[in-house]
Every structure is written in C-alpha cells, then in structure tokens.
Amino acid sequence: MDGLVIRNTGSWYTVRTDEGHTVDCKIKGNFRLKGIRSTNPVAVGDRVSIVRNAEGTAFITDIKDRRNYIIRKSPNLSKQSHIIAANVDQAFLVVTVNHPQTSTTFIDRFLASAEAYRVPVVLIFNKTDILLPEEREYQDMMINLYETVGYECKAVSAIDEMVRTALEPLLRDKITLFSGNSGVGKSTLLNSLIPGLSLKTAEISEAHDTGMHTTTFSEMLPLPYGGWAIDTPGIKGFGSFDMEPEEICGYFKEIFNFSKDCRFRNCTHTHEPGCAVRKAVEQHYIAESRYNSYLSMLEDKDEGKYREAF
Numbered sequence: 001m002d003g004l005v006i007r008n009t010g011s012w013y014t015v016r017t018d019e020g021h022t023v024d025c026k027i028k029g030n031f032r033l034k035g036i037r038s039t040n041p042v043a044v045g046d047r048v049s050i051v052r053n054a055e056g057t058a059f060i061t062d063i064k065d066r067r068n069y070i071i072r073k074s075p076n077l078s079k080q081s082h083i084i085a086a087n088v089d090q091a092f093l094v095v096t097v098n099h100p101q102t103s104t105t106f107i108d109r110f111l112a113s114a115e116a117y118r119v120p121v122v123l124i125f126n127k128t129d130i131l132l133p134e135e136r137e138y139q140d141m142m143i144n145l146y147e148t149v150g151y152e153c154k155a156v157s158a159i160d161e162m163v164r165t166a167l168e169p170l171l172r173d174k175i176t177l178f179s180g181n182s183g184v185g186k187s188t189l190l191n192s193l194i195p196g197l198s199l200k201t202a203e204i205s206e207a208h209d210t211g212m213h214t215t216t217f218s219e220m221l222p223l224p225y226g227g228w229a230i231d232t233p234g235i236k237g238f239g240s241f242d243m244e245p246e247e248i249c250g251y252f253k254e255i256f257n258f259s260k261d262c263r264f265r266n267c268t269h270t271h272e273p274g275c276a277v278r279k280a281v282e283q284h285y286i287a288e289s290r291y292n293s294y295l296s297m298l299e300d301k302d303e304g305k306y307r308e309a310f
Contacts, residue, residue: 002064005046006220006228013042013060015050025050025058043069044218044230045086045175068117070177072235085177085218085230090120090170094180094189096127097139102181104142108293110179111151112251116243119177122152122170126185129157145287150253158189167193173226182234190231194221199231248297249277254286255294270295 003023007014013025027042042048047064069086093110095102107123114121123146125139143153154170156163170176171193178186187199220228243251249269250256255277259267263274270278280286 001050003048003050004220005042005044005048005060007217008040008042008044008219009217010040013048015048015058015060017050023050023058025060027060040083043083043086044220044232045069045088045177047087068119070114070117070119070179072113084179084232084235087175088119088177088230089174089227090122091177091179092122092124092167094124094126094178094184094186096181096184097125097131097142098135099127099130100181100183102184104289105293105296106181107146108252108290109297112248112293112297115251115253116247122154124167124189125153125155126158126189128155129160145290148254149290156189158185158192161192163189163192168225171223171225171227171229175220175228175230177230177232179232180234184234186231186234190221190229193229194223197221243297243300245298248294252290252294254280254290258286268298270298 001017001019003015003017005013006016006022011026013027015023015025017023025048042060042063046066048060049062049064050058051061052058066086068088070084070088070091071081072084091110091114093107095107111121123143125143128136128139131139139155143155147153152170154166156166178190180186191197191199218230218232220230223229245268246266249259255269258276258280259269261276262269262272263276264272267275267277269275277286277291281288281291
C-alpha cells in the first residue's frame with residue numbers, strides 16, 4: 001500500500017494512503033536512508049510504501065525516490081542531517097526585520113540550501129503592521145536586495161485579511177513548505193490562510209525579543225483552494241550539510257555570475273588575485289551581507305560543526 005507522509009511527530013508518522021485513508025505508522029529500528037546520514041529517515045512529503053503486521057501495527061517499508069528536499073545540519077549531531085520536508089514545489093521563508101529580527105546570514109543559508117536541492121523560495125516579510133518608519137525602510141532595502149538577486153518577496157501582515165489575496169495565487173495547487181525562525185508568525189499566517197485552522201500561537205519573549213516554539217512537529221495541511229502547506233517547527237540556525245567548498249559559490253546566484261570572470265577557474269573568492277567576485281563586492285555589485293554569508297558557509301567545512309545564525 002502506497003501513500004503520502006502528512007505528519008511526523010518524531011516517533012510516529014501519519015500516512016495518507018492513495019485510497020484516501022490515514023494510517024499511523026512506525027519505522028523499524030534498522031531503517032536507514034540510502035546514502036544520507038539523517039536524524040529523521042522519513043520526512044513529511046515523502047511518498048512511501050506501508051504494510052501491517054499480524055498485530056495490526058503499520059510499518060513504513062520503503063521510501064520512493066525524492067524529487068527534492070530541504071535539508072540542514074542537525075543542531076545536535078554534527079555529522080548528521082535533518083530533512084525538513086521532501087517533494088515540495090516551493091518554500092515560503094517567513095522572515096521579520098524585528099520582533100524577532102531574522103538575520104541575513106540565516107536567510108542566505110536557507111536560500112543556498114534550497115538552491116542546492118532545486119527548491120524555489122519566496123521570501124515572506126511578515127509583521128509589517130508593527131514596523132517603525134526606520135524598520136520599514138530597512139525592510140524595503142532588504143526586499144530590494146533579494147529581488148535584485150532574483151527572489152520573489154512579499155511584505156504582509158499575517159493578521160490582515162488581505163494576506164489571503166496576496167498569497168493564495170502563489171499557493172494554489174502547490175506543495176509549499178513554511179519555514180523560518182521561531183516567532184516570525186508562521187502559525188498565525190497559516191491560521192489566516194486556512195479558514196477554521198487553529199494552530200497554537202504565542203507571544204514574543206519581551207526579555208529577549210525571541211520566539212517561543214509553538215509547533216512541535218511537521219504536518220501537511222490541505223489548502224481549501226488546492227495544494228498543501230507544510231507547517232514546521234521554528235528553527236534557530238541553519239547549518240549547511242554535505243556541501244563541498246567549491247560548490248557553495250553556485251548556490252549564490254550573483255556570486256556565481258561574477259565568478260565567471262575570475263582569473264583562476266578554481267578561485268575561492270577569498271584572497272586570489274584577479275578575483276571578479278571580490279571586486280564586485282568592493283564596487284557594491286554584490287551585497288557585503290551576501291558575501292559574508294558565503295564566507296561563513298565556507299567556514300562550515302573547516303569547523304566541522306553546526307553554526308547558528310548570527
């Protein structure tokens with residue numbers, strides 16, 4: 001029997017079978033993904049095969065080939081990965097310029113990982129209703145930066161009824177991963193987009209201006225106008241996984257474009273003479289924040305450990 005994994009609580013998986021039934025399943029202890037060292041061998045969005053044993057317990061026995069996935073380094077186990085979701089049409093990265101502030105390093109690391117696994121990303125700038133004038137100006141600057149690089153951006157307020165008008169056309173008939181730091185308003189946004197949904201939300205910590213975890217597991221939510229939204233727990237940092245240093249340049253669109261003019265084919269864009277990338281940074285054709293994010297990802301390989309966003 002085949003189906004789609006629509007919920008992952010860490011120990012149990014809910015599978016929606018091709019016949020339209022939902023079945024709670026487990027995986028056997030020796031189940032491992034081929035070639036991927038992962039803390040979660042089965043992810044939301046996976047197509048799987050399941051069987052029931054004589055006692056009636058259902059087990060996942062096989063994972064179908066994935067067309068893509070979003071993956072990051074496990075925050076606890078440096079040599080293993082955590083797959084956030086599989087087989088998605090796009091990702092909505094929900095960010096906020098304040099309350100809490102999403103760092104450009106976090107954004108760039110997410111974007112680079114999505115590029116690596118061929119997942120289109122839309123940046124959703126949330127909480128526009130509470131921004132001070134100078135914060136709104138900073139948000140406009142951020143949007144201009146990422147639109148110039150080539151990413152679609154939307155500025156919204158999750159509590160504004162117009163948010164559905166803004167985002168529904170992008171969501172219709174697609175499987176969309178919602179991701180971002182804790183506290184950026186993913187759950188509130190989904191509650192606004194899906195009538196009748198009542199995901200738990202929480203106030204921002206006033207002491208640290210950081211979000212509280214309200215979503216504790218990943219789940220696919222059917223959209224009333226076709227498609228699925230994947231709700232995921234908030235994440236603090238985004239460590240790159242299984243990327244070779246020479247590959248990382250290719251996941252930054254503008255850096256890759258300028259790299260074609262470097263004097264040396266194997267240029268790392270850190271110190272070499274005749275580096276077109278460093279010249280483009282000096283001349284402000286490449287944003288310094290993006291270049292610094294690129295450098296921080298190069299360091300991941302050297303440090304061999306998980307790096308939090310800063």
